[in-house]
Amino acid sequence: MSDRLEAFEAYRRKMNERIADVDHLGIKRFFNLDTKAYEDGALDEKTKELLGLVASMVLRCNDCIDYHIIQCVDAGWTDEELYDAFNVALVVGGSIVIPHLRHAVESLDIYRGRERS
Amino acid sequence: MSDRLEAFEAYRRKMNERIADVDHLGIKRFFNLDTKAYEDGALDEKTKELLGLVASMVLRCNDCIDYHIIQCVDAGWTDEELYDAFNVALVVGGSIVIPHLRHAVESLDIYRGRERS
Amino acid sequence: MSDRLEAFEAYRRKMNERIADVDHLGIKRFFNLDTKAYEDGALDEKTKELLGLVASMVLRCNDCIDYHIIQCVDAGWTDEELYDAFNVALVVGGSIVIPHLRHAVESLDIYRGRERS
Amino acid sequence: MSDRLEAFEAYRRKMNERIADVDHLGIKRFFNLDTKAYEDGALDEKTKELLGLVASMVLRCNDCIDYHIIQCVDAGWTDEELYDAFNVALVVGGSIVIPHLRHAVESLDIYRGRERS
Amino acid sequence: MSDRLEAFEAYRRKMNERIADVDHLGIKRFFNLDTKAYEDGALDEKTKELLGLVASMVLRCNDCIDYHIIQCVDAGWTDEELYDAFNVALVVGGSIVIPHLRHAVESLDIYRGRERS
Amino acid sequence: MSDRLEAFEAYRRKMNERIADVDHLGIKRFFNLDTKAYEDGALDEKTKELLGLVASMVLRCNDCIDYHIIQCVDAGWTDEELYDAFNVALVVGGSIVIPHLRHAVESLDIYRGRERS
Numbered sequence: 001m002s003d004r005l006e007a008f009e010a011y012r013r014k015m016n017e018r019i020a021d022v023d024h025l026g027i028k029r030f031f032n033l034d035t036k037a038y039e040d041g042a043l044d045e046k047t048k049e050l051l052g053l054v055a056s057m058v059l060r061c062n063d064c065i066d067y068h069i070i071q072c073v074d075a076g077w078t079d080e081e082l083y084d085a086f087n088v089a090l091v092v093g094g095s096i097v098i099p100h101l102r103h104a105v106e107s108l109d110i111y112r113g114r115e116r117s
Numbered sequence: 118m119s120d121r122l123e124a125f126e127a128y129r130r131k132m133n134e135r136i137a138d139v140d141h142l143g144i145k146r147f148f149n150l151d152t153k154a155y156e157d158g159a160l161d162e163k164t165k166e167l168l169g170l171v172a173s174m175v176l177r178c179n180d181c182i183d184y185h186i187i188q189c190v191d192a193g194w195t196d197e198e199l200y201d202a203f204n205v206a207l208v209v210g211g212s213i214v215i216p217h218l219r220h221a222v223e224s225l226d227i228y229r230g231r232e233r234s
Numbered sequence: 235m236s237d238r239l240e241a242f243e244a245y246r247r248k249m250n251e252r253i254a255d256v257d258h259l260g261i262k263r264f265f266n267l268d269t270k271a272y273e274d275g276a277l278d279e280k281t282k283e284l285l286g287l288v289a290s291m292v293l294r295c296n297d298c299i300d301y302h303i304i305q306c307v308d309a310g311w312t313d314e315e316l317y318d319a320f321n322v323a324l325v326v327g328g329s330i331v332i333p334h335l336r337h338a339v340e341s342l343d344i345y346r347g348r349e350r351s
Numbered sequence: 352m353s354d355r356l357e358a359f360e361a362y363r364r365k366m367n368e369r370i371a372d373v374d375h376l377g378i379k380r381f382f383n384l385d386t387k388a389y390e391d392g393a394l395d396e397k398t399k400e401l402l403g404l405v406a407s408m409v410l411r412c413n414d415c416i417d418y419h420i421i422q423c424v425d426a427g428w429t430d431e432e433l434y435d436a437f438n439v440a441l442v443v444g445g446s447i448v449i450p451h452l453r454h455a456v457e458s459l460d461i462y463r464g465r466e467r468s
Numbered sequence: 469m470s471d472r473l474e475a476f477e478a479y480r481r482k483m484n485e486r487i488a489d490v491d492h493l494g495i496k497r498f499f500n501l502d503t504k505a506y507e508d509g510a511l512d513e514k515t516k517e518l519l520g521l522v523a524s525m526v527l528r529c530n531d532c533i534d535y536h537i538i539q540c541v542d543a544g545w546t547d548e549e550l551y552d553a554f555n556v557a558l559v560v561g562g563s564i565v566i567p568h569l570r571h572a573v574e575s576l577d578i579y580r581g582r583e584r585s
Numbered sequence: 586m587s588d589r590l591e592a593f594e595a596y597r598r599k600m601n602e603r604i605a606d607v608d609h610l611g612i613k614r615f616f617n618l619d620t621k622a623y624e625d626g627a628l629d630e631k632t633k634e635l636l637g638l639v640a641s642m643v644l645r646c647n648d649c650i651d652y653h654i655i656q657c658v659d660a661g662w663t664d665e666e667l668y669d670a671f672n673v674a675l676v677v678g679g680s681i682v683i684p685h686l687r688h689a690v691e692s693l694d695i696y697r698g699r700e701r702s
Binding site for chain 1: 245246249250252253256258260261264265268289290293295297298
Binding site: 392 | 618619622623626627628632633635636637639640641643644663665666668669670672673674676677678
């Protein structure tokens with residue numbers, strides 16, 4: 001059975017393929033730039049994914065949060081480190097971030113559960 | 118002669134003292150929580166300041182950017198690392214972040230200039 | 235049968251308990267500060283809940299709207315007063331608030347319906 | 352069978368009628384002003400709907416995007432022109448707009464599919 | 469000598485007259501709707517001005533904050549009540565609101581100073 | 586004597602050169618993508634600049650507004666057409682856009698005055 005994180009990943013994959021089909025050079029380049037922004041550079045990928053996660057939380061975008069949660073776990077951040085990052089996002093962005101904190105914690109639990117099974 | 122970063126720091130200090138005088142327990146506690154959010158924990162202070170900087174950039178707050186630029190430089194981030202963080206903020210937040218990127222680069226230059234003099 | 239407001243309340247309760255389990259002192263304190271911000275002070279709780287509702291509407295957060303609708307009804311605000319608050323939020327925040335106005339009016343109807351049954 | 356765009360349209364119609372019943376003069380006038388803002392004036396309706404679409408994308412409101420997608424298609428904008436507008440929204444608003452770009456492309460596909468059937 | 473609040477008020481007055489000269493019916497009606505949103509209705513003007521102030525703070529608009537501070541003081545809100553409203557805005561909107569809290573406290577001090585002289 | 590629009594243009598030019606010096610490939614590509622997004626494509630440049638202007642107004646960025654006002658005037662939009670676009674931005678974004686409408690109208694007046702002299 002598919003969890004909500006898998007449903008998001010499937011939808012994301014399907015629509016990204018559809019957008020690639022649209023074949024708009026500007027959009028294609030933007031997606032490329034977005035991918036490259038998180039690759040190792042002066043900062044390593046692991047740090048950049050955490051930056052992406054906190055940016056997604058203060059901008060309150062659940063899909064972006066889910067994407068970066070997965071990336072952050074894969075990059076090796078521990079739960080305690082992620083909670084500390086959630087706390088920075090919460091203090092910067094305020095209580096309006098709380099529904100997205102709930103979502104982030106649940107996504108993290110789902111993804112960790114998948115690792116364990 | 119005072120630069121615009123010093124003017125900001127003086128204003129910030131003056132008004133934070135004024136706000137402390139207001140003596141509202143909730144506000145006092147919020148300021149305290151804000152300070153503590155960047156202290157060493159599961160994540161170290163250096164990483165958290167970078168998170169604060171990127172959050173400030175995507176939320177497009179120049180005063181917050183200035184504050185975190187100073188903290189990030191003091192914490193030991195190099196220019197190349199900071200430019201890489203600026204790039205993540207730019208890609209996440211889009212061209213609407215560009216005026217704040219200009220501000221951030223100028224603030225960084227001013228603060229580095231102060232170090233050198 | 236459970237309505238969407240009940241589903242939200244159950245999810246909110248479940249995830250708040252999960253977040254309490256996370257046991258991060260900063261997050262715990264933020265939740266505490268958030269609760270205290272709406273308690274009687276120089277302004278009474280009733281007024282503060284209305285402030286929270288309008289803030290949630292202009293920031294366009296449906297979960298926050300649902301929470302404050304419930305609190306506002308429990309605090310004794312009438313429908314006419316709430317519509318007047320919705321109108322302030324609509325004028326300040328613009329037509330982008332309209333989907334959240336639809337949500338707010340529906341949540342209010344659901345919650346009033348629950349009172350009547 | 353109803354698609355998600357039809358479900359949105361039905362909900363929008365139902366709640367707009369409910370809001371009309373609320374009978375708040377300010378809210379009524381706002382809805383009227385909102386309708387009139389897209390009527391032919393110095394700019395024609397077609398151009399204004401495209402402005403509404405891009406504004407909805409950078410402000411990241413899926414319901415507003417769906418509404419303006421429908422209006423833009425009915426006003427005669429081609430897919431290639433709409434993709435070009437999506438690209439402006441993406442560059443201005445950044446990668447945080449991507450989930451809404453996915454939504455917009457899917458909504459456009461659904462609506463075009465309806466035209467064809 | 470003019471303070472920054474007087475400078476804002478003069479600029480606001482001058483530009484509002486200029487905008488009235490533009491003679492665009494939609495814009496004119498929006499300004500009218502905006503004025504009416506704060507008049508006595510189911511909620512009284514005093515309460516509505518406080519709603520406008522908190523909405524302005526969480527949306528982080530200094531000009532709007534200045535306008536509503538003046539209106540709130542004229543409507544009879546005490547400093548303690550305004551600080552309590554500032555606190556709600558701070559908790560909802562997070563530390564990104566702090567620069568606007570500084571601005572709000574300073575504006576309030578300037579306006580109270582004017583009353584006393 | 587230099588007006589505030591000239592001061593902005595000079596600062597923008599200076600800092601864009603400084604940012605080009607930074608020599609970060611991702612940032613460089615983003616600036617390139619941003620430029621290309623407004624070039625003739627399925628939509629012409631003139632239409633895209635108007636989209637950029639409305640996006641800048643609802644996102645409430647004065648520097649971005651100034652840039653696009655200049656581009657829109659150069660692209661041949663009349664004042665009446667620009668006021669109509671301002672109105673769409675005002676209705677979508679609400680009264681929080683008003684300070685930026687004041688700024689936009691003043692910038693337009695300054696730029697038109699420059700044309701006449």
